[in-house]
Amino acid sequence: MMRAKKAFGVSPIEEPPAPLRTKSALGPRGRAWPGVAREGGPVDVFVRDHVRDSLGVSWGFSREVEEGGFLFGEVHRDADAPSRWLVVVTEVIRAEHTEEAPDALVFSPESFASMRRHAEAKRDGASILGWFHTHLVAGPEDRGLSVVDRDLHFSTFRRPWQVAALVCVDPARDPEGREVSFFARQGDFLVPCAVEVLA
Template identity: 35%
Template sequence: MSTDPVVALRQKPHVLLYRDDARRPVAFVPLVPLLRLGLGDRIPPDRPVRLAVALLERPDPTPSDATSFVHLNGNLGVFKIYIFVDDSGPAYQGEHPVREMLEPLLRQLVETVAPGPTDAPPPRWLFEITLLNEGNLVVMTSMPFREDATPARTGTPRPLPLTMRRVGEESPSDPADHVDQAEPEVRSLPTVVLRIRLGQDADNLRALNELIRPAPKVEGAVDVNLDRPRSVPFSIRKATAPELPLLETAGLDLRPRPEDAITVVLRPERYRELSRDLELSFRMEEGGFLGGRVFRVRTGEDRYVVLIEQVLPAKHTGASSVHFTFTGDSFQEMNRELSGGTTRLVGWYHTHLFSSDGAMQLSSVDVQLHHSTFRQPWQVAGLINLTRTERRLRFYAATEDDMETCSLWVTDERAGHGATRLDLGNR
């Protein structure tokens, strides 16, 4: 018998509730009815709907104080929600701060589960959401609430049409929400790594094909551990990187600032492509590779100028409205397109489907991808913040454990001009 409530609740996303920073959850409530209540009039009251829900890696903007509920998935602070009423596409899509949606509802429920003594200070409540991880959409069915035949007493708030249960408490009326009655294990975060299950939902909701593009499955792979004392039918050695040419041979008439480790330069046609002309989806993130040339500013200095000459949209990728995934086939296609020319892989780019501001830049997933995959010190990451009224372009380079913004220039090839300093591009 499982002793972990998260394992027992694996079939549905739930909200687990903790009291006074305890390490064991004391209660839980299914997430779907909470979202249905929080979305209010956006959901038809008498019709079943489908909800496609993801958590975005963004700080929760809801103001908090000492009495606020603490969200333990704190770096995932915003719901991205799509509502489907039929097969014609999303009837609603929007972003909602997690605490703003859940805290008022949880506050009404907690006293029914763990009322505190009247002479003691109020408890500190903490909550976490199971089965939702950054970048993954989960499709769920939401049924209308059953009408409560007992009206609320005059002067008292109407009770919510859902219940929160103590961990270990069994509900015979809803076996789908059953939790084993054994003591739960100590929690560890993150609670569950979600594998998206679309199946019937994808068949019934044609519009989801525009929201989620699963990455192609790998048909075959071989793991080779070079640390194991066994022979393999081939050898692997690190290739020697060719010496980078100096900036003075580039013909760019460019003088990078001394404090800039990497300066990105775009030809006018590449700038127009990225900042205006490249066709990009407003429903799912897109991305690709950047080809070009690299120059060292001065001999012996780790300062570089990256000239971007090719934009290569990636193929064989996976994507949704909140994530983008390269595959091995993506890199093979890119290598074929770059082979035989004078350009090399100088970086990658992808989109974020929300407006640009100073706080929201690359996500932690983006940073991890860059550090693990684009490991040359001069390779850059391009970010395009995309909405229907705005397109903003920025570039980033790796630091020891993070990313920093690069200086961005656009070459002006008119007579008498060299390079022109660029502010963020507006569509």
């Protein structure tokens, strides 16, 4: 008797669940980050002190075109509130192969390929937490994500814990005039995240 051949099939691979962790177990708190949210949606963001310095002060961002890159680090479930995510940004890298303009940033397929190569080379288990980009701002009304930004996030960064960081660069006051905000999905919206700095 001949056995019927099984049809070829593809099944999704389940990601292991994020480990439970308390906020206090993430480490000691660093310097305050003025202007960032202390309360927010379903994701709390923790950034290492050197990441805060890179995005908030030391990186020389263009004052003429938008720039961006990618965020790497750890993902945890909040042991005290398991419906919440805790993400720890341990590294931020600039994107390569982008198209930059005064009011837009476009990541190319090569940008994402370069990011994946970076992630694979690290071999430390760091997750791709999301992305960041700059806006050149003139006033308070310019300090939010655009429709294009939201579309990019929802189509590309699909995990519920992935975040978008917006670095608002006031060209006349840079770097003292920079504001950094993080956003995560909540249903069909991107909402501000609570942010703390870790030493």
